[in-house]
Each structure stands twice: as structure tokens, then as C-alpha cells.
Amino acid sequence: MNPDALRFASFAQLGEAVTDWTAMIGKLEKLKTEAETGLRQRAQKADWAGYNATVTREFITKTAREFADAVTQATSIRNILQDTRAELIGYQGQLKDAIARGAAKNLTVTSTDGGFTVTMNIHPDRAAKGTEVPEHTPQDVTDLRDEVERILKAATTSDTTAGTVLRALVDGTDTGFSGGKPYKDRDQAAQKIAEADEAAKIYAKGSDATNTELASLNNYLKRNQNDPLFAERFAKDVGPKKMVELYADFADDSQFYVSPRSRTGLSPEQKERMKLLGALEQGLGGTLATATRSDSADMDTWKRQLLAEGPKDINGPGQNRVYGYQVMSNLMRYGTYDQKFLNDYGTDLMAFEKKNTTDEYGGLQRRVSREDVLPWDRSGSYERLHYGDDDDGGRDPMVGFMEALGHNSEASTEFLNSDANFDYLTQDRDWMQDQVSDKAKGIAGHDSLGHALESATKGSAYDANPPVLHRDADTASVAERVIERYGQPAEGTDEKRTQESGSALMKKQAGIEDSLARIGAAYVDDLNWGLDGSDDDRSLFADPLHGGGRTVEERPRFDAGDTQRFLGTLGQNEDTYKVMGSAQQIYTTSMLDANPPVIEPNGDVSATDAETAIMKGAEVQGILDRAWGDQLTADGAKAEADYNASVDARTERDKAIIGAITGTAFSFVPEPASGAAAVVVPIVAGQVEDQLTSQIESNLDAYGESQHRNLADVRQGKVSAIYEAGIQSSWTPARSVLEGVDPDERHNVEYRELKLLFQSAQKTGYTSGSQAKEFAGSLPVTE
Numbered sequence: 126m127n128p129d130a131l132r133f134a135s136f137a138q139l140g141e142a143v144t145d146w147t148a149m150i151g152k153l154e155k156l157k158t159e160a161e162t163g164l165r166q167r168a169q170k171a172d173w174a175g176y177n178a179t180v181t182r183e184f185i186t187k188t189a190r191e192f193a194d195a196v197t198q199a200t201s202i203r204n205i206l207q208d209t210r211a212e213l214i215g216y217q218g219q220l221k222d223a224i225a226r227g228a229a230k231n232l233t234v235t236s237t238d239g240g241f242t243v244t245m246n247i248h249p250d251r252a253a254k255g256t257e258v259p260e261h262t263p264q265d266v267t268d269l270r271d272e273v274e275r276i277l278k279a280a281t282t283s284d285t286t287a288g289t290v291l292r293a294l295v296d297g298t299d300t301g302f303s304g305g306k307p308y309k310d311r312d313q314a315a316q317k318i319a320e321a322d323e324a325a326k327i328y329a330k331g332s333d334a335t336n337t338e339l340a341s342l343n344n345y346l347k348r349n350q351n352d353p354l355f356a357e358r359f360a361k362d363v364g365p366k367k368m369v370e371l372y373a374d375f376a377d378d379s380q381f382y383v384s385p386r387s388r389t390g391l392s393p394e395q396k397e398r399m400k401l402l403g404a405l406e407q408g409l410g411g412t413l414a415t416a417t418r419s420d421s422a423d424m425d426t427w428k429r430q431l432l433a434e435g436p437k438d439i440n441g442p443g444q445n446r447v448y449g450y451q452v453m454s455n456l457m458r459y460g461t462y463d464q465k466f467l468n469d470y471g472t473d474l475m476a477f478e479k480k481n482t483t484d485e486y487g488g489l490q491r492r493v494s495r496e497d498v499l500p501w502d503r504s505g506s507y508e509r510l511h512y513g514d515d516d517d518g519g520r521d522p523m524v525g526f527m528e529a530l531g532h533n534s535e536a537s538t539e540f541l542n543s544d545a546n547f548d549y550l551t552q553d554r555d556w557m558q559d560q561v562s563d564k565a566k567g568i569a570g571h572d573s574l575g576h577a578l579e580s581a582t583k584g585s586a587y588d589a590n591p592p593v594l595h596r597d598a599d600t601a602s603v604a605e606r607v608i609e610r611y612g613q614p615a616e617g618t619d620e621k622r623t624q625e626s627g628s629a630l631m632k633k634q635a636g637i638e639d640s641l642a643r644i645g646a647a648y649v650d651d652l653n654w655g656l657d658g659s660d661d662d663r664s665l666f667a668d669p670l671h672g673g674g675r676t677v678e679e680r681p682r683f684d685a686g687d688t689q690r691f692l693g694t695l696g697q698n699e700d701t702y703k704v705m706g707s708a709q710q711i712y713t714t715s716m717l718d719a720n721p722p723v724i725e726p727n728g729d730v731s732a733t734d735a736e737t738a739i740m741k742g743a744e745v746q747g748i749l750d751r752a753w754g755d756q757l758t759a760d761g762a763k764a765e766a767d768y769n770a771s772v773d774a775r776t777e778r779d780k781a782i783i784g785a786i787t788g789t790a791f792s793f794v795p796e797p798a799s800g801a802a803a804v805v806v807p808i809v810a811g812q813v814e815d816q817l818t819s820q821i822e823s824n825l826d827a828y829g830e831s832q833h834r835n836l837a838d839v840r841q842g843k844v845s846a847i848y849e850a851g852i853q854s855s856w857t858p859a860r861s862v863l864e865g866v867d868p869d870e871r872h873n874v875e876y877r878e879l880k881l882l883f884q885s886a887q888k889t890g891y892t893s894g895s896q897a898k899e900f901a902g903s904l905p906v907t908e
Contacts, residue, residue: 126281127236128273131217132224139210146203153196201294205314209287216280223276227269230261234273241277243270290314290354317355320345324355325362331374332442336394339375339401346408350460356415357424365431369452372409373441376402376455376519378509403513407459414460414532428466435470436477443508450474451501454525455510461586462529467536471526475549478523502557509561517569518561523554524573531576531587538599541581547606550574552630567636575640578607582644583805591792592805594647596673601681604648608655608683611641612691628694628752642701643804645691646708648681650807652692653712653741655683665737671716673789673807689748689897696752706749706854708806710828711791713742713858714821715808721862722879730878735862739883740890743855747894750851754844791821820861827857848895855891859883 224234233246243266247258294314324345327338334342349355363371381395391399417428434449441447453470478499485504487494501507501520511519519525527550530537541547556570579587581603584595596604611631617623631638645652650673651659654666659682665671672680683691695701717739722732792805808817863880870876 126277126284128220128224128234128241128277129236131213131220131277131280134213134217136210136214136217139206139213143203143207143210146199146206150196150199150203153199157193157196198294201314202291205287205291205294209283212283213280216276216283219276220273220280223269223272227265229259230265230269231259232261232266232269234269241273243273286315286318289318294354314354317349317352318358320349321355321358322362324349325359328359328363328371329367331371332377332380334375336397336401339398339405343401343404343408346412347404350408350411351415353415353419356412357419357421359412360416360427361423365427366434368413368431369434369449370439370441372405372452372456373439373447373508373510375405376508376510376512377442379443399512406455406511406513410456410459412460413456414462417463417466418461428463428469432469432473435473441508445506445508447508447510448501448522450477450522451510451520454522454529455519457525457529458511459528459532461532462536464533464536464539467526467529467533468540471530471540471546474522474526475546479549497555499555499557514569515562516558516560516565516567518559520559521557521570523550523556524559524570527570527573527577531573531580534580534584534586534595534600537577537581538584538603541577541603541606542599547603547610551578551606551610552625556634568634569636571634571636572640574634575637578603578637579640579643582607583647587640588803590803592643592790592803593792594673594790594805594807596647596675596679596807598679601651601679604644604651605681605683607641607644608648608652608681608691609687611694612687612689614686614690626694627690628697631694631698638695638698638701639704642695642698642704645695645701645705646804646806648683648807649705649708649712649745650809651681651683652688652745654680655685655688656741656744657737658685659683665720665734666741670719671809692745692748693752696749697756699753702749702753704804706746707825707828708804709742709745710824710854710857711806711808711821713738714824714861715791715817716742717858717862718817718820719809722882724875728875730875730882732879732882736882736886739855739859740886740893742858743887743890744894744897746851746855747891748897749894750847751895751897754847757844757847791818824857824861827861828854851895852887852891856884856887859887 227234227243228246231246232243235242235244245261247256324342327334327342327345330338345355346359360368381391381399383390383395416424431453435453437449438446439449439452454474457467457470481500482497484493485495485498486492495504498504499521501522507518507520509518509520511517511525517524530540541550551574556568556574558568559570576587582596582600583592584597584600585593611627613624613627613630615622615624615626615629625633631641650666650671654664654672657664657666659667661667662677667677667680669676692705695705717735720734720738722730722735725731789807789809790805791808792803808821863876863883866876
């Protein structure tokens, strides 16, 4: 920018643009409000069925969100234009003042093609006779030149960076609008670009970056990982190929070599480096997740090029092969990656893995030593790419991919609604061990698979806190697959199994059980419908009120046998037993709250719906109890003592859990120190929310006490104590209703009749449940 361009510039049009954008923001704010309070809320409350209930409602919700994003982007553009205009007007004033001060010393500033010159205005020899020409020194010339140069440089920076960030904002999305928070001015937006450039420079150093530099890089990533401008700029600065190559270089485990003779282990510097690498994985993963959600042309190309790196050996710094997939999946553990990108990536990864899964041969006769070995599990050494978990060194790329699906429910629901994908991951794939220390327990992939299944069935990130439910026809389809898979009967003979039972599969996939329990809790209303006959649309549980507001088209149809066996599978593990039992307590309590018994004017007791709710709740408890009783008998006395100890611990832990109703769900939100996982249970929204919350919490306390008190007898080998506790537990919701009756009316004929009806329903349900487990064929599994 030369002096004349700034000195004589008119900023009127820029001012008009600011005014126009301000007016546009006002209009968009109005549309946003109308979309939020009118369009979206009416769509959520509408009694729609079929496609209207799913596709149309989802479209309206996303459209309403687009208006909010439009406000955000318009505000950012207006603020950047407004701030840039103010800055340029300020620089224009500074330039004019500097030129005026120079003129007072007989100096002038002249624009040239390449910049400007500072020269004497009037030479004393050529001045008019009698004219006194001001004097100046060589230093005055230098000072004026430096001042004008500084002003022009600042103005140029303001102008060019404004252009850069405005183009980045607009180019960041080909369709729709970029979300997030609006930028308050040009400086803030420009700072994101500058920090992305600086972060990319440090990242380019790879393992040569010092701990101080790595800490600085982590700080940039952590602070800006959710910022679209920063994320896309950083991703494009580094490039897809260098992104995976440099991460492998950073993670090179040779830097943590410790001599076998060492008595101290890792040095303080090595420990700090390992901690910094864990933080790099998180910050980098979150940043790239944000970048993939951009649908700009540049990022579309970037994502295609990144996918192409997956099957390649990226020539890591170590001696062992490192596939692009292994690096990429480790970076997917954190953040919410783009849905299409995840499905494209997962499809490519699965195809590569299946194609390259082969037998291993050994010995002089080259016989098969291992069958169906994954390409990441071949015998030999491997590079460590993940730091932070004893049972996960980052070799298996499917683990990180499952975590990515676990954080994007739309992607997980789409991916796991494929028969081929679901069957391969839940049954056909042999998940590999990847332990990096003697402290490791289990296989990390089982836990990650559970996270993906949770996300796909619950319609939200598996670790959302507080947990939420967004169930629809698509999530229901995955839920049907889960209940069928982990409720399947064994097929074949003991010598040759053609299909493992659901309980055997859960035990084989140790680590997945907590996710299965949370899925069961999230679909407890549909499990009750399954036991009552999900083919019957006239069932009490088919009513949208009793299914979280969903129509029958949006709900899963669980087979009664699958439902019994799935509950039996959960009953064989102490933690899943308690989660599912608590979920049933919550749901039955809400059902009775919404369907209270009525005394008709003629004195008849009308309690059919309440009886059905009590019966099915007791049936679920009966199935769980029979499953656990059989498991304890099979495992022996040690398991009985272990279970009693776990009940003690769980009862104390539950006291740290906060319960809350949100819409049509009751969520257990654990305290951070409790170590308990968050659980969300659908409820029937009946009367006063606070009263229902209080009743649920009271019944849960009673449930926990009955379990704790009666199961103490299990130490003496009294498996019957499980059934005694279960009978009391399944009676708790009914008892709470009876206790709500005025004491003066408890001697009436109607009260006694109601109590008998409830007792009969509970007995019938519990007996049916405890026997159904036996006939369903889900036998206990022992080591």
C-alpha cells in the first residue's frame, strides 16, 4: 500500500457495508428466534408418524440450527469489517498528521510504483525571494520515512489479514454457514490465522521439537481446537501427508528407551515428553476433527488425500512398518469428526483389513501357526503410537475409529446399520491385544466397540454429560441388532460351536459389558414392550407416551426370546445386573406415576395398566435374578463373596450419583470422583416433575437397600437370597403407590382389592421372569 492509496481513500462504501451487515444480523436474529421458538418447537411437539416423525423433524431441527449459524457468521463478518474500517481510518489520520508535520519541516512524501520517497519540498535556492524555507536535518528525513513506513505496514496488515480471514470464513463452507462463536474484531480472527501458522511451524519440526516447543504447540491446539479458522488453516499448512508422517515421528518410542541395567526407569525429561505426547494426540485430534467438518473445496481435497495415506507404509522413524491408518485412527480418539469422512474412512479401513488378514506360518515345515491374523497383529515388533493407556499402544486402528464413531452418533448409526459392518465388528472380528505394560487388563478394542454401539443406539456421544437420548428409527435399527446379537442362543455342540451365545460373547469381549448395560437402560421401555409382545401395537407399552414420545414406526421391535436372553446376559455380571435393575425401577416408577389406579364411582378398582407395568417390571427383575443365581452357582463360592463385596461398593458409590429428569429421560450423573459411568433411562412423563424425581430416588434407595441387606447372605452360599432381594425389589414401585394412599383409607375394601391386584401382578411377573431365563437357553459362562 502506497501513501496516496491510504491518504485519499474513501471508506464510505465500507461504512455502508457495515450498516448493511448490521441490518442483516437483525433480520437473521428475528428469523433465528422464529425458527427456534416456532418452527423447531412445534416440530418437536407435533404428533407425527413415519417419515414426518423422523426425516421431516430432523430437517426442521437442522434448518433451525442453520439460522443460528447464519447469525454467527454474519456477526463475525460485520465485526471484522467494522473493526478494519475503524483501523484504516485511524491509520489514514496518522498518515495525514505525519505528512503535515513533515511539511512544517519542508519535507514531502511522494508515492512511487514501489512505495514512496521522502524529499525536500522546496529547495532554498529555488524559493521565491523573501520566502523563508523551514529547515530540517537528515534525522528528520529518516524519522518521517520510518513513521510513514510503520503506518503503511500496519495499514497493509490490517487490510490483507481482513481479506484473509473473510475469505477463510466464506470458503470454510460451500453450503450452509460456519458455526461456533462470532469473532469480535479483525484482530481476534487474524490472531487465529497467525497462531495456526506458528503451530504448523512447530509441528513441522517433528521429533526435533523441544519439550518447550511441544508444550507451546499443545497450548495452541488446546486453545483453538474448536475454532474453524484455526483448524482449517493448520490442517492446510501442514498437509495430509506430512500430518501422519510427522505424528509418527513425534511418537517414535525409541526416545523412551531405558537400559535394562537402569534402576530408575524413565528420566524426568522422558516422563515429561510422554505426557506431552498424550496431550498432543488429544489437541491434534480435536483440531483435525474440526477441520474435517469444513466442506470447503480445499478441505474436500485434503480429506481425499488423507484417505489415500491410509494403506501406505508411511516410513516412520523406527524399523517397523507404520500404516497411515494406524496414525490416523489414533488421532480420531478425540473430537467430533465429519460424518461422511468417518464413513468413507471406515469403509476403506475395513476393506483393507479384511483383504490383508492372513494366516501366519512357522517352523521348518511352514505350517500354519496362527489363523486369520490382522495386518496390525503380525508377529514381530511394532511402533507405539498411543500414550496414556496400559492396554492400548495404538497398533489397532479399529480402536481409534470406534472412539471416533462413539463421538459422532450420526456417523455411528449410519455405519453400524450395515449388516456387514455390524456382524464383522461384533462377532467375526478377533480383537487383538495391544498391551504396553504389565498393568494392562483386557483388550481396549472391546471397550471402544461398546462406545460406538452406545453412540449409534442412544443418538448422542457415548460420553455426553449429562447423558441424553435422541432415539429414532435409525437408532432403533441398531438397537435391534444389539439386543439380537447379545441375546442370541448358542448353536452347534460344545465341541464345535457354530455360534456363541450372547452371554459367551459378552464375556469374550470383556470391557463391552458396561456399554451393553447402558444400552439396555436406554431402551428399557422397548425391552418391556418386547416382553409384552412387540408385535402387538395395542400393548400398553406401544403407546407413544410410554415410549418417550416415539411412534411405533420409530421404535425397535425386540423379539421376546432375544429380550429374555439379552436381559439374562446382563444378569450374569454384577455391574450390568445392577444398572439394568435400577433402570427398570426408574421406568416402572414413572409408568405407575403416569397410570395410577382409579376407583370408579361404582366402587370398582380400575388398575389394569398399573398391573401390567408392575408385572413386566417384576418379570425383568426375575430374569436378572435367575441369570445371576445361575451364574453364582456355576462360579462357586468365590464369585458369591466377590459379588457381595461389589454390592457393598456399588451401594456406597450410588450415593454419590445425582439424578435429574430432562424431558422424557432420567439421568444418573456421577460425581467425577465416583468412577461410575453416566446412565440415562427413558421415563413416562406423568405429573409433577419434582414429585416424580423424588419418587424415583426414593424407590432407587429402597432398591439398593434391599439388594444390600439380603445379598449379605450370599457370603454363606445362600443363592436364594438373590431371589428374596429380587422379590422385594420388584415390589418396591407397587409399594410406593400403596404407601401414597391416605392411612385412613387403608382399611377400605377398595384398598385391599388394589393391594391384592398388585401382589398378583408382581408374583406373576417375577415367576414368569425367573422361569423364562431357564427356557431361553442363555446359560451361565464360566472361565
